[in-house]
Amino acid sequence: MARVGEVTQTASTGFTVQCYKLYAAPALGALVRAGGTPASGDSGIGGLAAGSSPNPLIPAGHGQQQGFTGTVVYGVVCRVSTEPLDPGRPVLARGESAATEEELYRSNPQLERLLTSRFEVLIIGHQDAEGSRPFLPPLPPRVHSFVYGCNPEEVAQCTARLDFLHLLLGPGLIAADEVVGACLRGAAQAHSDPDQFLLRAGRALAGELAQDLPRLNAILHRVAPW
């Protein structure tokens, strides 16, 4: 899957990613992967050539997914933002004379350099030498770790167990219900029987939110497939 950006800020529970291209952030609730070392040069930056040299600072692992070695961290995109690169230079409205938004961007090519898209990721699990683990890694990915979108197989595998919902539903996440909804809707498409997956996920949510019926209802309304 394509490389989308690099980790610019990191913490135990999540990290922030700066996208290589403006507006190239993954969708809210999408699953991304950070860290790990590609075993082969099969990935690139949104179609650009990818660096394939192994990073000696990342401990080597074995039996890894998708040809990656070292600890691979998985997370869910929980906030996407686009903002000026320089906080001291606020964005000004420029399109008064432009007919369309596309025209505005075409006539202001510098915008691609002045603005940047970032997204925040909540870590939901990791994979190390022992296999996949549905809880936080001992250490978050390093700054400048490459971040990739996950392909459907990875999504299906990561969401097969629904323990990650507990991390997503934890306190501190703004609009957590939206993120959970978006994540489950997206993940369902990666499973062979989406409806069955959603039912299973719904029941897992019900287990988590047994004492908070209004919240459960709110999320279920967001994921209801029928």
Place this chain on the structure above:
Amino acid sequence: MGDDAQGRPLGVVVGGSLTQGVEVRLDSGASVEDLKVGTFVTIQGARHRFMGVVTDIALDSADPRIKHTPPPAGNSFIAQVVSGTVAYGAITVSPHVTLPAALGDDDPPLAAKTIPSHFSRAYTASQRDVEVVFGKEDERHFWIGNPLDMETKVCLDMDELVKRSIGVFGKTGTGKTFLTRLLLVGILQRGRASSIIFDMHSEYGWSGQDTDRSRQVKGLKQLFPAQVSTFTLDEASSRRRGSQVDEVLRIGYQEVEPEDVQMLRETLNLSEVAASAAFNLEREFGQGKWLLGFLALQDRAAVHDLAEKVQVNPQALLSLYNRLDGLRRYGFLVEQAGPDAAAQIIQHAEKGRHVVLEFGRYGNDPTAYVLVSNLLSRRIHQRYVALKEEAEGGGGREPRPLVLVIEEAHKFLSPAIASQTIFGTIARELRKYNVTLMVIDQRPSGIDPEVLSQLGTRLTCQLENERDIDAVLAGAPGGRQLRSVLSRLESRQQALLFGHALPMPVVVRTREYGSDQSYTQLGRRLGVGARRPGLPGGTEIETAEARLEREIKDLF
């Protein structure tokens, strides 16, 4: 229900107690609608496997607010998610026995003295589990019916059954008579005991009525002609019904004793003083002569004179005279009976035969029924006490176990008279003298609680009256839980069985009685005395002719 070693998974144990039953939270896949009160459940604990019955079914929720904000009607997804998770079904299981740890072990199931630990898995019981608990039909076990929704046989341990008194209860038309017939066939088939049946409505001996299907069903005599003797008090009625009667019973006035009058107090509406006057009369006239002597009095004046003589209130004696005078209308009471009526019956019973005493038209007369059954039972009991004492002294063989079958038992065993009557004595003495009772009644609340508590095995069809239900369940372990089971029995062909002859209480659909196939199955003999060359294990079906031939051969 599955045939596998383990049944369908139901849920996990989340709480409970031995007295209240174990609470099982149902999995989302298990619906409360698939379970019934009385369904068998096995619970796999950490060290034991338990078997019990569902005694309550409930809907519960993790969040009480669900009652106020149920999932929107149109959203089946939410309903599907919520049911089994936030809103779930729960059952209460009363664990009764622990099963052998591994299937195939020969250890018998033991009464459960503990409960499974938290989060033990619960399953519907498999056919095999039920078989392990209720045994297979063999020389000792008699198939009485099937558990609800299962084809497995529920078998009664006939040895245990006849060791203690038995109670068959249920309101009219719920199948008491059929259940009793089955029990009697079981006793007959196994040959462990003899029985004497005081057949109030003449329905056990030759043939009976299946009012539901408007057909005649065979009685014991037709199924086991060689083992059953029928006596009648009303020859004409027996002849009209085409019943093959072995003997016509006649009772002499001299056989009636003052104790019999005590029993008749209720049916004859006698005061205590009047009833006890019979003892004074016996002292006056002498044993065996008092009734004839008393009834020979010609007028009120003679009765008054006698009252003065025996120091009894004249009014009381007069009312006794009037009531006892009514006994003259009974054709079976004669001045000079031939051989002792009780002795004839005992003779048959001692030979291992089963005696059915048909009452014919006297069946509708409670006084006649109470009088005859009490009189005979007392004599039979006396004889058995003597036999037993002889056997204990080394002078004879142990008398064959005997079951006395009485209907409308509350007339004999009401709290007011149970302590004085022979039936009360038999019920209390238990098997000391090898005589036990089978009481059949529709108002168990009318029976003395002390007597009820002595019943070893109770079989009860539907009962509606709260007091009757309480009476039947009094003293039964887990009575409170059984109550919900009992009050939900269907009105036909269903019975709750519990007590010594079964490892745990069970609701059964009683076995079919009345079809040709059922006769073939029921008519064969198993058990003691039935094993003969050519009949390995007694399981081969023997025709009536072959049996007759064999019995003749045995006799000579």
